[in-house]
Amino acid sequence: MITIEKMKKxxxxxxxxxxxxxxxxxxxxxxxxxxxxxxxxxxxxxxDGDKVIGFAMCWFIMDxxxxxxxxxxxxxxxxxxxxxxxxxxxxxxxxxxxNNLLLEVRVSNVPAQNLYKKLGFEELVVRxxxxxxxxxxxxxxxxxxK
Ligand SMILES: CC(C)(COP(=O)(O)OP(=O)(O)OC[C@H]1O[C@@H](n2cnc3c(N)ncnc32)[C@H](O)[C@@H]1OP(=O)(O)O)[C@@H](O)C(=O)NCCC(=O)NCCS
Numbered sequence: 001m002i003t004i005e006k007m008k009k010x011x012x013x014x015x016x017x018x019x020x021x022x023x024x025x026x027x028x029x030x031x032x033x034x035x036x037x038x039x040x041x042x043x044x045x046x047x048d049g050d051k052v053i054g055f056a057m058c059w060f061i062m063d064x065x066x067x068x069x070x071x072x073x074x075x076x077x078x079x080x081x082x083x084x085x086x087x088x089x090x091x092x093x094x095x096x097x098x099n100n101l102l103l104e105v106r107v108s109n110v111p112a113q114n115l116y117k118k119l120g121f122e123e124l125v126v127r128x129x130x131x132x133x134x135x136x137x138x139x140x141x142x143x144x145x146k
Contacts, residue, residue: 002081004088007036007043007055014052015045022071024134035068042092046072046081056085058092065093067103070112082115090119104141106131113142121146 007015012032019026027035035041035057046054054072058065067089072081093101104127105112121144130141 001049002053002084003047004044004085005047007045007057009033009036011045011052011055012036015055018052018055018071018073019069021074025132027069041068042089044085044088046085048076054081054085056082056089058089060092060096060098063098064100064102065089065096065098067101077111083119086115086119101146103144104130105144107140107142113144116144116146119146 012029015032016026016029019032036043038059040059040061041057042060043057044055045052046056053076054070056067056070058067067086070082070085090101093099101121103116103121105116107126124143124145127141127143129138131139133139
């Protein structure tokens with residue numbers, strides 16, 4: 001059974017491995033721990049039994065919720081896991097009375113853009129050269145809001 005849990009220290013290595021398998025420049029274990037302890041963050045994991053298979057986090061800043069990161073283990077993708085995690089974060093937005101949701105996504109990342117559009121996000125603007133690639137080049141970000 002797939003469950004959603006609050007992030008904890010025991011899951012740092014799993015989250016690090018999922019992020020490493022998912023994005024060109026993953027978070028360090030220190031960054032993961034900092035975000036886990038950040039008072040402004042909500043950080044959750046998805047589990048299949050005891051196995052951590054995905055994570056998502058957002059920052060609540062004033063009346064804004066900024067989706068900071070989300071990833072699912074490659075072998076668990078396209079099964080609704082990211083949708084489940086985002087819906088969990090969005091539920092918290094309702095509780096916080098947060099109406100403004102914001103995120104950035106690489107222009108090349110069509111799966112993530114589709115995921116966000118399916119959940120009601122719309123493109124706001126393109127931010128040039130927002131992401132740095134491992135080879136030193138840059139990629140634009142689409143800023144999406146809901
Ligand atoms: C983006 C990501 C988190 C989606 O996770 P997921 O669990 O596979 O997503 P879901 O199964 O909930 O899919 C929801 C919707 O997303 C879209 N989507 C997901 N994978 C897709 C793909 N490979 N191609 C096109 N659209 C896709 C679809 O609209 C899908 O809805 P549908 O199943 O009705 O077609 C996952 O691909 C991932 O971990 N990618 C690497 C990390 C990343 O890019 N994070 C986002 C940073 S901004």
